[in-house]
Amino acid sequence: MSVARRVWRLPAASGTMRYMVQGETRNPLSQLRRGILEYCVLAALRGGARYGFELVRALSQTDGLVTSEGTIYPLLTRLRKDGLVNTFWSESDAGPPRRYYELNADGEAALTKFTADWTRFSEAVSRLITEERNGTADK
Amino acid sequence: MAQPTSDRIVTDYLKRLEAAAAPLAHDRRKELVAEIREHIEASLAESGARSDADVRNVLERLGSPEEIAGAAGVGGGGSSPTRRAGPLEIAALLALLVPVAGWAIGGVLVVVSRAWSGVDKVVGLSVLLVVPLLFSIAVVTSSADGDRSPIVVVDGAEQRVTDCPEGSETLSGCVVDTEGGSGLGVVEVAFLLGGIVLPGLVAVAYLGWRLNSVPSTMRSAFV
Numbered sequence: 001m002s003v004a005r006r007v008w009r010l011p012a013a014s015g016t017m018r019y020m021v022q023g024e025t026r027n028p029l030s031q032l033r034r035g036i037l038e039y040c041v042l043a044a045l046r047g048g049a050r051y052g053f054e055l056v057r058a059l060s061q062t063d064g065l066v067t068s069e070g071t072i073y074p075l076l077t078r079l080r081k082d083g084l085v086n087t088f089w090s091e092s093d094a095g096p097p098r099r100y101y102e103l104n105a106d107g108e109a110a111l112t113k114f115t116a117d118w119t120r121f122s123e124a125v126s127r128l129i130t131e132e133r134n135g136t137a138d139k
Numbered sequence: 140m141a142q143p144t145s146d147r148i149v150t151d152y153l154k155r156l157e158a159a160a161a162p163l164a165h166d167r168r169k170e171l172v173a174e175i176r177e178h179i180e181a182s183l184a185e186s187g188a189r190s191d192a193d194v195r196n197v198l199e200r201l202g203s204p205e206e207i208a209g210a211a212g213v214g215g216g217g218s219s220p221t222r223r224a225g226p227l228e229i230a231a232l233l234a235l236l237v238p239v240a241g242w243a244i245g246g247v248l249v250v251v252s253r254a255w256s257g258v259d260k261v262v263g264l265s266v267l268l269v270v271p272l273l274f275s276i277a278v279v280t281s282s283a284d285g286d287r288s289p290i291v292v293v294d295g296a297e298q299r300v301t302d303c304p305e306g307s308e309t310l311s312g313c314v315v316d317t318e319g320g321s322g323l324g325v326v327e328v329a330f331l332l333g334g335i336v337l338p339g340l341v342a343v344a345y346l347g348w349r350l351n352s353v354p355s356t357m358r359s360a361f362v
Contacts, residue, residue, distance in 0.1 A: 034210070052174060053181045060200070068202025073174040074211035077167070094184070096177070 030067065038075055039118070040065060042084060042103060042111045049088075049102035052076060076101055084110055145194040149179055152198050159208035165256035171211055175201065224350050228254050232343045235267075238335040242267050245342075254350060263346040267338045274334030278327055 037059075044050070044058050052073060060066045079085045084107035089097045103111070153172055160168040182197045183189050201207070208214075227248060234245030246264050249255065255263070 053178055056178065068200075068206045068210075070175055070178070070201035070204075070207035071210035073178070074171060074207065077170070077211070095180075 033065070033067070034071075036118075037066070037072070038079060038084075039111060039114045041072065041075060041079065042107050042114075045085065045101060045103040045107070046111075049100040051090075051098040051100045053098075055101065079107070145189055145191050148191065148194050148198070149176075152179075152204065156204035156207060159204040160211060160213060162213050163208070163211060164254045165259075166253045167211070171207070175207065225252075225254065227252050228350060232347055235339045235343050235346070238339055242339065242342075245339075249346065255346065256349075259346065259349045263342050263349070266342040266345060270338035270341060271334045274330050274337070278330045278334070281326055281330070 040059060040062075041055060044055055050058070055076070056066070056069050056072050059072065060069055066072065076085070080087055080101070084104065085101045086104045087102070088100050090100055092098045153176055156175060157168065157172050160171055163171070178201065179194075179197055183193060186193060231245050231248035231252060234241040234248060237245075246267065249260050249264060
């Protein structure tokens with residue numbers, strides 16, 4: 001174990017360990033997921049309007065993206081309140097009317113901006129991790 | 140038949156969700172529970188099976204009620220928490236602090252707001268009627284020893300209060316300095332102030348508490 005890694009781990013130890021013991025709600029990755037998920041929902045709406053259940057199905061196809069399907073519903077409500085999606089009701093043969101969500105202009109703009117930010121961010125993180133692993137970081 | 144048990148599992152789950160979502164605004168909470176219920180039904184309809192195991196699988200994938208409520212903003216909120224105390228609610232509470240005139244405005248705003256349940260609204264607003272009523276009774280009973288209602292001297296003759304001279308009206312009569320000193324005593328004034336000021340304070344305190352209350356079980360989930 002390199003000195004750099006060991007020193008880094010010490011101050012973070014208590015916080016990290018507590019996060020891992022508490023379960024995934026305190027895992028940094030799950031916090032990241034929560035913030036990213038709404039943009040994934042917006043992206044999923046690019047192909048056209050969808051209703052809640054449909055969206056949840058589509059998103060849970062992607063492995064590891066959705067850990068708790070139920071959280072997508074409050075997320076949709078928040079997107080609606082933030083004005084990034086419009087909703088409308090439509091009759092369905094299978095039962096009660098369904099609420100459909102569709103991307104609006106503000107949502108498109110937010111998604112475009114996020115895509116640029118995310119690409120930059122994820123590339124930087126990947127690069128950093130690869131450098132650490134290959135030992136090319138400054139000692 | 141496994142059906143009754145599986146239905147009970149779903150009902151229990153939805154009850155837990157309702158409880159976990161208690162801090163949310165009434166309309167929001169009902170909407171969320173309805174959405175989750177529909178999801179469960181659609182899920183089971185899709186797979187065609189309804190055994191206990193199927194139901195448990197669906198609920199597992201949904202996540203815990205606490206997680207779902209957490210995503211809806213319970214317990215400190217997610218990335219963009221939906222604040223329950225919006226400008227409408229703040230305006231309503233401020234209006235209620237203004238005696239009498241503010242109560243009408245505040246009352247309307249409270250009724251219009253979606254942040255309080257029907258019960259909260261009824262209780263909070265009835266305070267505005269009950270407290271003045273109690274104080275009025277107190278004023279009346281405290282002046283029960285002889286008629287101590289203010290006396291107006293009109294044309295040299297003493298008359299009881301009916302028409303007040305301009306500007307001297309109060310809740311229990313006219314405040315006029317008369318010979319004999321039978322005006323409002325300190326006690327009556329105190330009751331008057333209490334009856335005017337206190338209802339608003341109590342209503343605001345109650346409605347404010349209902350707006351922000353978080354069950355103690357939710358607090359322990361967050362370190």
